[in-house]
Amino acid sequence: MLDRLVGIFLIALARLLTGAYANWLGCKPEVCQRLYFANHSSHLDFLLLWAMLPPRLRYKTRPVAGADYWNATCLRRYIIQRVFRGVLIERGGQHAPNHNPLQPLQEALDAGDSLIIFPEGTRSLDGEIQPFKAGLYHLAQSNPQVEFVPVAMENLNRVMPKGELLPVPLVCVLSFGAPIVLGAEESKADYLARARQAIVDILPKR
Amino acid sequence: MKLIAHLPDFSAHVPAAVRETTLHLFMGIGAVLVLASLIGLILRWRLGRDNGVVANLNARVNAWWVMVAVMGVALLGGHTGVVVLFALVSFFALREFITLTHTRRGDHLALLACFFIFLPIQYLFVWQGWYAMFAIFVPVYAFLLMPCLACLGHDTTRFLERTAQTQWGLMICVYAISHVPALLLLDIPGYAERNLLLVVFLILVVQSSDVLQYIWGKLYGRRKIAPNLSPSKTVAGFIGGIASATGLGAGLWWITPFTPLQAAGMALVITLMGFAGGLVMSAIKRDRGVKDWGHMIEGHGGMLDRLDSVCFSAPMFFHMVRYFFTP
Structure with a gap:
């Protein structure tokens, strides 16, 4: 109950600051299992994407976030685990040889949840979209039943650039593109490039 | 009017001198909106749901209900309500x-x-x-x-x-x-406690001018007045809108410290400024390649799409009143 209220408060705050607006271009906000992948420029990103989903989808959709950042303090841990029911993944290299960082994501998908991921792996400094990490491809390979929806988040690098503490209120548009499907013969590099291009294509031009 | 007796708690922040007038004005605006909603319904019934212009008209009218309600709540908050x-x-x-x-x-x-x-x-x-x-x-x-x-x-x-x-x-x-x-x-002699009505006058005249320009333009508009700046403004809309809004301003002289002629003069200046402001803001939008400033207000676009005319007329109106009507 309290967790829901905190969630609603954070959503209201994010909407007041960004006047965010969802543009459903290539799909509709339907109830089905999805993996939303978006460009990443600020800590507000997944909150806003989450806020733009209608409530009936929102509580079935879990953001994927870096454990190193979100486990660092009590407040962050509370927000990511209780309010957003986030899926935390370990970033960086030092793991046991058979450790699969995608394991928690696969478990969430197997449980029927939808996910929000940022395939660049980290926040972009200048708003340019960086190359995607391979995780997206592996997830697409093992989860053909899930819709992979590209989401272009405009202006968030201006609202809260990496390294700044306070957000500047600007209007942000979140564009939801058509789901992209992994081709039978498609290589990893081709798929990742195509997924990245899908976001570039729906990013509003200024 | 007996109705006012039922609203004492709500209107505690509104100076007694303007309560009844404000209520009457809002009832008048409400009547106009009821009429507009009815016309919208009839047009939708006659021309069908797929007609884009009618759908936009209805969205605009609905947004007007909300904007009038917000303005009404702010006025109930008196001085502080309007500032906030x-x-x-x-x-x-x-x-x-x-x-x-x-x-x-x-x-x-x-x-x-x-x-x-x-x-x-x-x-x-x-x-x-x-x-x-x-x-x-x-x-x-x-x-x-x-x-x-x-x-x-x-x-x-x-x-x-x-x-x-x-x-x-x-x-x-x-x-x-x-x-x-x-x-x-503004401290206007003989107009103490009534300044809220000046706010109502300004907003009502400028916004009516926008609406009337739209109506005149849709009914009789042929030639565009500034096609490079704004594709929606027409000569008929400009002349008809400014003239009828000036008439409306003159008709509202009784809520202002002005004589009917002065009220008409004020209304003419602020509607002309509002029109010019609309062109200026439209020029900026065109240069940036967007149609609207935002999407806060369904059917209208953003806050600035609705407020562009007020931005340009409010300072002029303020200083004209201050220069001519305060000691």
Whole structure:
């Protein structure tokens, strides 16, 4: 109950600051299992994407976030685990040889949840979209039943650039593109490039 | 009117001198909106749901219900209610304006100051009734301090352009709009406690002018008046809209300190300024390649799409009233 209220408060705050607006271009906000992948420029990103989903989808959709950042303090841990029911993944290299960082994501998908991921792996400094990490491809390979929806988040690098503490209120548009499907013969590099291009294509031009 | 007896608690912040007049005005506006909604229903029934113009008309009318309700709630809050409403309006307008400018990372601190320091302080001066500071705070203090803050970003790329755009936004969205609640500061002999009605007069005349220009334009508009600046403004809309809004302003003389002729003169100046303001703001939109400033208000676009005319008419109206009607 309290967790829901905190969630609603954070959503209201994010909407007041960004006047965010969802543009459903290539799909509709339907109830089905999805993996939303978006460009990443600020800590507000997944909150806003989450806020733009209608409530009936929102509580079935879990953001994927870096454990190193979100486990660092009590407040962050509370927000990511209780309010957003986030899926935390370990970033960086030092793991046991058979450790699969995608394991928690696969478990969430197997449980029927939808996910929000940022395939660049980290926040972009200048708003340019960086190359995607391979995780997206592996997830697409093992989860053909899930819709992979590209989401272009405009202006968030201006609202809260990496390294700044306070957000500047600007209007942000979140564009939801058509789901992209992994081709039978498609290589990893081709798929990742195509997924990245899908976001570039729906990013509003200024 | 007996109805007023049932509303004593709600209207406690509204000076007694204007309660009944305000209620009557809102009943009048309500009647016009009921008529507009009925016409919208009939048009939808006759022309079908797929007609884009009719759908947009209905969205606009529905948004008007909401805007009138918000304005009504603000007036119930009296002086403070009006100041808070326009502070929020400024916030949303500035948000839309800065979104379309080419600011860079180095402007972050300067932009934070615009939203969270300059804007609240300007409205604090309005709320306090400190005229001198209200009049110079943005054009002097914010004007000089803002570029100093932008320097802290250590980025010289297009520095003058970025700074000028932000300052222009601050002048239009904060300074100009704050002249609406500033009407409450004016001390007009024989008009004590009635200043809320000046706010109603300004908003009603300017917004009616926009609506009337739209109606005249849709009914008789053939030739575009400034096709490069605004594709929707026509000669018929301009002449018919300005003339009928001036007539409306003259008809509202009884809520103002003006004679009917003076009210017509005031209405003519503010509707002309409003029209010109619409062209200026439209020129900026065209240059940026967008149709609307935002999407806050269904059918209208953004806050600035609705407020562009008020931005340009409010300071003129304020100073004309101040010059001619205060000692």
